[in-house]
Amino acid sequence: MAATIISPRKGRGRHSPLPGLPLTLGVTILWLTILLLLPLAALFSKSVALGPGHFIEAAFSRRALASYELSFGAALIAAAINAVFGLLVAWVLVRYRFPGRRLFGAVVDLPFALPTAVAGIALTAVYANTGWVGKPAAALGLQLAYNPVGVVIALTFIGLPFVVRTVEPVLADLGKGIEEAAATLGARRWIIFRRVILPEIFPSVVTGFALAFARGVGEYGSVIFIAGNMPFKSEIAPLLIVTKLEEYDYAGATAIATVLLLASLVLLLLINIWQGREHRRRAL
Amino acid sequence: MSAKNKAISESLATKTVLILVALAYVSLILLLPLLSVFSEAFRHGIAAFKAAIVEPDARAAIKLTLTVAAISVPINMICGVAAAWAVTKHDFRGKNLLISLIDVPFSISPVVAGMMYLLLFGAQGWFGDWLLAHDIRIAFAVPGIVLATLVVTLPFVARELIPLMQSQGREEEEAALTLGAPGWRIFLWVTLPNIRWGLLYGVLLTNARAMGEFGAVSVISGHIRGETNTMPLQVEVLYNEYNFAAAFAVASLLAGLALVTLVVKTLLEWRHGDQLAAAGH
Numbered sequence: 362m363a364a365t366i367i368s369p370r371k372g373r374g375r376h377s378p379l380p381g382l383p384l385t386l387g388v389t390i391l392w393l394t395i396l397l398l399l400p401l402a403a404l405f406s407k408s409v410a411l412g413p414g415h416f417i418e419a420a421f422s423r424r425a426l427a428s429y430e431l432s433f434g435a436a437l438i439a440a441a442i443n444a445v446f447g448l449l450v451a452w453v454l455v456r457y458r459f460p461g462r463r464l465f466g467a468v469v470d471l472p473f474a475l476p477t478a479v480a481g482i483a484l485t486a487v488y489a490n491t492g493w494v495g496k497p498a499a500a501l502g503l504q505l506a507y508n509p510v511g512v513v514i515a516l517t518f519i520g521l522p523f524v525v526r527t528v529e530p531v532l533a534d535l536g537k538g539i540e541e542a543a544a545t546l547g548a549r550r551w552i553i554f555r556r557v558i559l560p561e562i563f564p565s566v567v568t569g570f571a572l573a574f575a576r577g578v579g580e581y582g583s584v585i586f587i588a589g590n591m592p593f594k595s596e597i598a599p600l601l602i603v604t605k606l607e608e609y610d611y612a613g614a615t616a617i618a619t620v621l622l623l624a625s626l627v628l629l630l631l632i633n634i635w636q637g638r639e640h641r642r643r644a645l
Numbered sequence: 646m647s648a649k650n651k652a653i654s655e656s657l658a659t660k661t662v663l664i665l666v667a668l669a670y671v672s673l674i675l676l677l678p679l680l681s682v683f684s685e686a687f688r689h690g691i692a693a694f695k696a697a698i699v700e701p702d703a704r705a706a707i708k709l710t711l712t713v714a715a716i717s718v719p720i721n722m723i724c725g726v727a728a729a730w731a732v733t734k735h736d737f738r739g740k741n742l743l744i745s746l747i748d749v750p751f752s753i754s755p756v757v758a759g760m761m762y763l764l765l766f767g768a769q770g771w772f773g774d775w776l777l778a779h780d781i782r783i784a785f786a787v788p789g790i791v792l793a794t795l796v797v798t799l800p801f802v803a804r805e806l807i808p809l810m811q812s813q814g815r816e817e818e819e820a821a822l823t824l825g826a827p828g829w830r831i832f833l834w835v836t837l838p839n840i841r842w843g844l845l846y847g848v849l850l851t852n853a854r855a856m857g858e859f860g861a862v863s864v865i866s867g868h869i870r871g872e873t874n875t876m877p878l879q880v881e882v883l884y885n886e887y888n889f890a891a892a893f894a895v896a897s898l899l900a901g902l903a904l905v906t907l908v909v910k911t912l913l914e915w916r917h918g919d920q921l922a923a924a925g926h
Contacts, residue, residue, distance in 0.1 A: 376735075376736070377734060377735045377736060377815065378819060378822055379734045379735065379815060379818050379819065379822060379828075379831070380822075380827075380828035380831075381730060381731075381734070381735075381828045381832070382731060382734075382735045382737070384727070385727040385728070385730045385731040386731040386735075386737065388723075388724055388727040388728075389724065389727050389728040389731050389732075389743065392724040392727075392728070392799075393743075393746055393747070396750075396792070396795050396796045396799055397746065397749060397750065397796060397799070398746075399765060400758075400761030400762055400764070400765055400796070401761065403761055403764040403765045403770065403771055404757075404760070404761045404764055407764050446667070446670045449663060449666060449667050449670070450667045450670065450671060452663070452667075453663055453664050453667040456654075457660055457663070457664055459664055463911070463915075465667075465668065465671065466911075467907055467908075467910075467911040468671060468675055468676060468907075469671065469675070470907055470910065471675050471679060471903065471907065472675070473850070473853075474853050474857075474903035474904075474906040474907050474910070475679070475857070475899075475900060475903040476856070476857025476858070476859060476876075476877050476896075476899045476903070477857070477859050477860070477877075478857075478859040478877040478878075478880050478881055478896070478899075479682060479857070479877070479880065479896040479899045479900055479903070480678060482682075482880065482884050482892060482893065482896060483678035483679065483681050483682045483896070483900075484678050486678070486681045486682075486685055486893075487677045487678050487681050492681070493677055493681065494673065494677065514674070517674055518674050518675065518678065521671075521674065521675070550654075550655060575752055578754070579752075579753065579754025579755065579756070579757065580754070581754065581755055581756050581859065581860035581863075582755070582859035582860050582863075582877070586884065598754075599754050599755075599756040599757070599860065600756075602756050602757065602760060602864075603756055603863070603864060606760065606763065606864060611763075611764070611767075611769060614760060615760075615764070618754075618756070618757045618760050618761075621754050621757055622753060622754075622757050625752040625753055625754065626749070626752065628752060629745075629748065629749065629751075629752040633745065633748075
């Protein structure tokens with residue numbers, strides 16, 4: 362339906378008869394220039410002004426490398442945890458009916474709505490040694506806060522809705538026809554899930570994983586309270602930027618920020634390409 | 646029939662276990678932290694909570710947060726609607742690039758976003774000398790906070806409206822045009838009624854993020870107590886001073902806002918789900 366309404370892309374010569382293009386496009390370009398393009402240009406030009414030698418020295422110092430390792434590593438682990446449990450939560454929400462299901466579904470979006478600083482101090486309260494979860498864990502000898510484990514916990518909180526909300530609609534759209542066919546052929550339930558359902562929803566799990574990962578790499582507010590923030594050990598890359606800025610080391614901050622920015626732009630590009638491919642595949 | 650249903654569904658035991666594991670996971674990482682905010686905020690009683698909220702710095706932070714949201718939400722709403730109109734009601738070169746640009750703030754680290762403005766408006770920034778000469782303060786002042794808030798909340802309205810308006814097409818507007826209606830009336834009378842719930846949805850998410858933004862605002866604000874501390878920054882300051890009760894009291898207000906946002910969002914998805922682009926933000 363939608364595809365037939367959208368006018369054909371190739372008809373570039375034909376102009377829409379509707380008014381307002383100069384005004385709305387002008388506003389949009391002004392908006393994007395002031396808020397996005399000009400600041401991006403300032404960052405890149407400052408980076409270039411550093412010169413390659415200084416840039417590499419500041420961007421890949423030992424301390425900076427340790428912070429990337431933590432930010433990317435913890436984001437990867439948290440996204441992997443969420444890929445598994447997010448799929449489970451989406452499955453339960455779409456396939457099963459139980460009391461409180463809708464409330465449960467609404468709670469999944471909490472990380473989108475709760476300010477990150479609030480999430481940060483709340484997670485610390487729960488997972489530090491005196492907290493509801495941290496205390497029993499400490500009794501078992503597990504330290505959950507003020508170390509890299511704390512970073513993973515915070516990023517797990519932040520990332521869950523990305524996986525659930527990406528997988529959910531795909532799972533809901535999945536007809537039961539193939540499953541029924543497989544079942545008539547005598548396939549066991551687990552085999553059906555692995556061979557029939559999982560290949561269909563797996564691309565959306567990857568998308569959710571990538572979105573959660575991308576968000577986790579740049580996350581700041583929810584992490585810094587629970588992380589411990591020890592250089593070389595539990596210092597995430599965004600925090601290192603803030604530290605450099607507080608020391609008026611703008612060159613160092615700029616170099617690290619540029620690395621993070623390029624990483625996130627590459628991730629965004631990859632996600633877009635992946636989603637575009639999936640979109641076309643599903644449309645067939 | 647029942648055998649078939651059995652074959653494409655799980656046993657009751659499996660279902661129960663899966664539901665319980667999902668509930669346990671969500672309780673552990675989402676619900677417990679949320680509950681802890683309120684439990685910590687009221688640990689020393691309602692009087693202590695009240696005292697922490699009406700204290701002058703807290704009041705200044707609340708006022709600043711409301712002010713910043715009151716400025717930035719309408720700007721991003723108007724510009725988001727304009728972008729969606731340009732992109733969905735017209736064809737032009739570079740349209741896909743424009744749509745991709747709108748997505749960029751979602752992927753930038755908030756700290757990097759805030760820092761870019763320091764490089765523009767800070768003392769050593771592009772416009773630093775000029776601003777100093779004209780005695781205009783942007784960095785470490787309210788305008789900088791507004792700019793940082795604007796960039797992190799830039800995509801919400803446009804990202805909601807673009808797919809929605811794309812699926813609605815242009816026929817209704819073109820019909821109104823042939824009847825001789827001027828542009829602004831076409832928008833107000835034809836387009837707006839079709840997109841109002843999606844617009845509200847986008848504004849809701851914009852507002853939640855605007856009032857709660859931390860990283861971007863933290864970098865540009867300068868943390869001046871009673872002047873450039875928004876509520877999330879005030880939470881950090883109090884927390885770092887080991888004034889946990891007051892930190893959680895202010896945090897509980899923000900958590901309350903998050904809950905209101907979730908309730909309205911859920912209501913919109915139930916009642917007007919068909920008029921939302923993607924219930925996936």
